[in-house]
Amino acid sequence: MSFNIGLSGIRAASSDLNITGNNIANAGTVGFKGSRAEFGDVYAASILGSGSNAQGSGVLLGNVAQQFTQGNINYTENSLDLAVNGNGFFVTSNQGALSYTRAGYFGTDREGFITNNSGARLQGFAVNAVTGQINQGVQTDLRVDTRSADPRATTSVESTINLNSTNVRLPVWQQAYDQQIATAADPANPTPAEIQAAEDAAQATFDPTNSSTYNSSTSVNVFDSLGNPHTLTKYFVKTGGNEWDMFTLIDGRQVPGNQLPTDPGFAPQPTQLTFDTVGQLVTPQPLNNIAGWVPLDSSGQPTGADSPAAFDIDLTGTTQFASSFAVTAVVQDGFTTGELAGLSIDDEGLLVARYTNGQTRTQGQVVLANFANQQGLTPLGDTAWAQSSASGEPVVGAPQSGTLGAIQSGALEQSNVDLSEQLINLIIAQRNYQANAKTIQTEDAVTQTIINLR
Known part of the structure; x- marks a missing residue:
């Protein structure tokens, strides 16, 4: 024995x-x-x-x-190198055969699918094409969409501005106003209609090409439905103690009508701004809707974008204090088309694409799987395991949900x-x-x- x-x-x-x-x-x-x-x-x-x-x-x-x-996590230069910090396995599919791995060597194949170095496709939740939300529970092959991002036309321009309360009426404005008042029946006591006529004459002196006809101005790019940029400029003219006129031009043209200041019949159309005694804007917001705008190119021809285009201008938070003219915030919601500039994956496994127009778009979410008995998994080689009767059914979910760990992008878990x-x-x-x-x-x-x- x-x-x-x-x-x-x-x-x-x-x-x-x-x-x-x-x-x-x-x-x-x-x-x-x-x-x-x-x-x-x-x-x-x-x-x-x-x-x-x-x-x-x-x-x-x-x-x-x-x-x-847990193995040590080493950082790399590849954004598609992934590591799991905590419980869980990446789920990969090879012609429908599922396997589970902690090795996060991932890249893209010629069709844009995210694959590991064995050619198996990384699994995740896709994005609903209509809502843009993650389809939780619907597992699929993750794929990087390399198409250009569609442009979006501007629908709103929000600005926060301070107008200098120490500004006075401009000489050219005052001169036109006084000349009209002088024609009143009683210049010392003009009627409301005569005052309105004088203000109309003063407003007509506005010339966007002549800085002596306005106190301040500011510009921002807006976009039509094809993603073409256009310059929207707001000009401010002091008309009283707490009163201002705002003239709005796009690409130097009056809206509506697309008239240039040099065109016959050009008549500036201001929006009146009123402030209270503590410098707060009391004119209801949004101010107005820029309607009837026909987007034109640099030669004055239609760009082919939706016409008429329209959007709101909102000056909520604008003030009139005794300090220099300043733009403290500006937001417009349009953007031009963009090319794919990079990818990132956050702790929750969200695959986010970055575009050259500054926009981002979620393209999917990496999923993780865990098992009641990890030691019951069947080794397959290539640092992968398969489910077995001893391991139990996989619990699949988004990273950082339940007992699942977090995703670390640009890193690999070592042995x-x-x-x-x-x-x-x-x-x-x-x-x-x-x-x-x-x-x-x-x-x-x-x-x-x-x-x-x-």
């Missing part, structure tokens, strides 16, 4: 050496999880069971258990093998192998002694 006991010990030590050697060989393998040998003792038993003083019959390899502890520990295990396995060989050698010597008896 000692031969069999020693032989079982040699087999166990050999298995231990194989497992330890495999761990050492994969110490640099991304996403690799080290294994350990789990042994059990053996006792011979009769049909009625073993006695209380039964002798052992050796050892056997009970299990090779993989250790799914969790501790080389120092494995080298010590090598020494122990070697000693065990030598000791069991000694058992066989000793049994052989005893057997030879018995055979040599006469």
Whole structure:
């Protein structure tokens, strides 16, 4: 029996050496999880069971258990290199066959699908084409959409401005006003109609090409439905203590009508702004709707964009204080077309595309899977595992939901093998192998002694 006991010990030590050697060989393998040998003792038993003083019959390899502890995370320069910080596995599909991995080597194939270095496609939740929201629970192959981002026409321009309360009426404005008042029946007590006529004459002096006809101005780009940029400029003219006129031109043209200041019949059409005694704008917002605008190109020809285009101007928060003219905020919601400039994946696995027009768009969400018994997974090689009856069903969800960990983009999880520990295990396995060989050698010597008896 000692031969069999020693032989079982040699087999166990050999298995231990194989497992330890495999761990050492994969110490640099991304996403690799080290294994350990789990042994059990053996006792011979009769049909009625073993006695209380039964002798052992050796050892056997009970299990090779993989250790799914967290490996170190190293950062790379590739935004599609992914690491899981916490529980969970990436889900990949190879022609419909699902596998699970912690190795986050990912890139794109010629069709734009996100794949690992074995060609398996990364799984995730897609985006609803209508709502732009993530389709939670609908698992699919993740794909990078490299198409240009569609433009969007401006529908609103919001500005926060301070108009200088120390400004006075401009000489050209005042002169035109006074000249009209002088024609009143009683210049000292003009009627409302005569005052309105004087203000109309003063407003007519506005000329966007002559800075002496307005106090301040500011511009912002707006976009038509084809993504063509146009310059919207607001001009401000002081008309009273707390009164201002605002003239709005697009590409230097009056809206509506697209008239240039040099065109016959050009008549400036201001919007009146009123402030209270503490400098707050009291004119209801939004101010007006820029309607009847026909987008034109630099030569004055229609761009082919939707016509008429319209959008709101909102000056909420604008003030009139005794300080320099300043634009403290400006927001417009249109943008031109954009080309794909880069990709990023956040902690929740959202795949976000960045475009040259400054916009971003979510293109999907990486999913993670977890199992009730991770050690029950079946190793497939290439640092991947398959579901088995022992592992249980996968629990699939978005990163950072439930017990699932977070995604780290631009990083890879290294092997969790501790080389120092494995080298010590090598020494122990070697000693065990030598000791069991000694058992066989000793049994052989005893057997030879018995055979040599006469």
